[in-house]
Amino acid sequence: MLRTLSIKLLVSAETHSALDAVRHAFADACNDIVPYAKENRVFNNVRLHHLCYYDIREKSKLGSQFTCNAIKAVAGKYKALKLKKNQDVPHIQFRSKSVHYDKKTYTLKDDNTVSLSTLGKRVEAKFIWGKHQKSLFEKGLPKEAELNFKNGTWYFNLVVEISTPERVSSNKVMGVDLGENNIAATSTGKVIGGGKLRYDRDRFLAIRRRLQRNGSQSAKQLLKRLSGKEARHVTQVNHQVANAIIAEAIEHNVGVIALEKLTNIRKRIKAGKRVRARLHRWAWYQLQTFIEYKAEAVGIEVIYVNPAYSSKTCNKCGAIATRNKHRLTCSCGNRAHSDLNASQNLAWLGETAVSSRGAVNRPNVAA
Numbered sequence: 001m002l003r004t005l006s007i008k009l010l011v012s013a014e015t016h017s018a019l020d021a022v023r024h025a026f027a028d029a030c031n032d033i034v035p036y037a038k039e040n041r042v043f044n045n046v047r048l049h050h051l052c053y054y055d056i057r058e059k060s061k062l063g064s065q066f067t068c069n070a071i072k073a074v075a076g077k078y079k080a081l082k083l084k085k086n087q088d089v090p091h092i093q094f095r096s097k098s099v100h101y102d103k104k105t106y107t108l109k110d111d112n113t114v115s116l117s118t119l120g121k122r123v124e125a126k127f128i129w130g131k132h133q134k135s136l137f138e139k140g141l142p143k144e145a146e147l148n149f150k151n152g153t154w155y156f157n158l159v160v161e162i163s164t165p166e167r168v169s170s171n172k173v174m175g176v177d178l179g180e181n182n183i184a185a186t187s188t189g190k191v192i193g194g195g196k197l198r199y200d201r202d203r204f205l206a207i208r209r210r211l212q213r214n215g216s217q218s219a220k221q222l223l224k225r226l227s228g229k230e231a232r233h234v235t236q237v238n239h240q241v242a243n244a245i246i247a248e249a250i251e252h253n254v255g256v257i258a259l260e261k262l263t264n265i266r267k268r269i270k271a272g273k274r275v276r277a278r279l280h281r282w283a284w285y286q287l288q289t290f291i292e293y294k295a296e297a298v299g300i301e302v303i304y305v306n307p308a309y310s311s312k313t314c315n316k317c318g319a320i321a322t323r324n325k326h327r328l329t330c331s332c333g334n335r336a337h338s339d340l341n342a343s344q345n346l347a348w349l350g351e352t353a354v355s356s357r358g359a360v361n362r363p364n365v366a367a
Helices: 013-040 045-059 064-081 131-139 195-214 217-226 229-251 273-280 284-297 338-354
Strands: 002-010 098-101 106-109 113-116 123-128 141-150 153-161 173-178 182-186 191-193 256-260 301-305 322-324 327-329 335-337
Touching: 002 131, 013 045, 013 064, 013 098, 013 123, 013 141, 045 064, 064 098, 123 153, 131 153, 173 229, 173 284, 173 338, 182 229, 182 338, 191 229, 195 217, 195 229, 229 284, 256 284, 256 338, 284 301, 301 338, 327 338, 335 338
Parallel strands: 173 256, 256 301
Antiparallel strands: 002 123, 002 153, 098 141, 106 113, 113 123, 141 153, 173 182, 182 191, 322 327, 327 335
């Protein structure tokens, strides 16, 4: 299991200049490598290395190991695009924001100091980390890292490999339904409201629109200060929601969490322009990612199921019920909270995916 520790660095003016030169040279080298990958349609790290290594060494100020890291960064960027055989290869651009470091280009020391390779001699920088970061580092094995420069501060994002805990022996499945009015609802009965977050996001959007219409110099400066504030707020809320869901799973001895498969969800949203704009900015995938890695850390498995009709199907009889906002009414007499009903259907779908204990006369709501 891999975890990333974002460590703040304290650097002197001389060290800053050395690291700044590295990040610009690294970006330039990556941009020089891109045409080799694009024109020859080579995305394999080894093949790309044989194709352009010596040419890049002649052009760039980077050393041999940094050149290898730049080639690896370009290959990884193209692999992430998952291009098909008949698809045109796009030209990607690297900006001087980060530098990839490996075990040969950095050294962690006992006195909270990291030694970093540069274009010249190595430099050292003190780093600051919290209790949580330190505990993860002590339990794991340091791997590769990214040196980032953001808002005038250097960060060393270190990847640590931690042994995966034993999987929870329980086969109990908990379904989690994600939404806007309620951020999450679990089949165990927990509902996490989303009204406050929705209000905050609408407020941020209104402020941005007002400042963009204004167009003055002071408005642009305020927009710059507000940049990223909404994203950071949403990320914090998603962390809190994910922690609450994992705590709920642990409390009920859950071994499997069933989440919705949200592929192409934005194409399937049928609503007005204002609602679509708000829903398209909603960070469901981020929340699912947080749930997934936090569940892995405590030995709980996460699976994805098709959520088709799960919010309209009665969890008691399997018939299509009538839904009015948060109230679901079925002809069988079932009255339920629509989000809780959906989470219970997801739990049932998850149970059929991991075992053969599902009721044979229960219709498949995803069909």
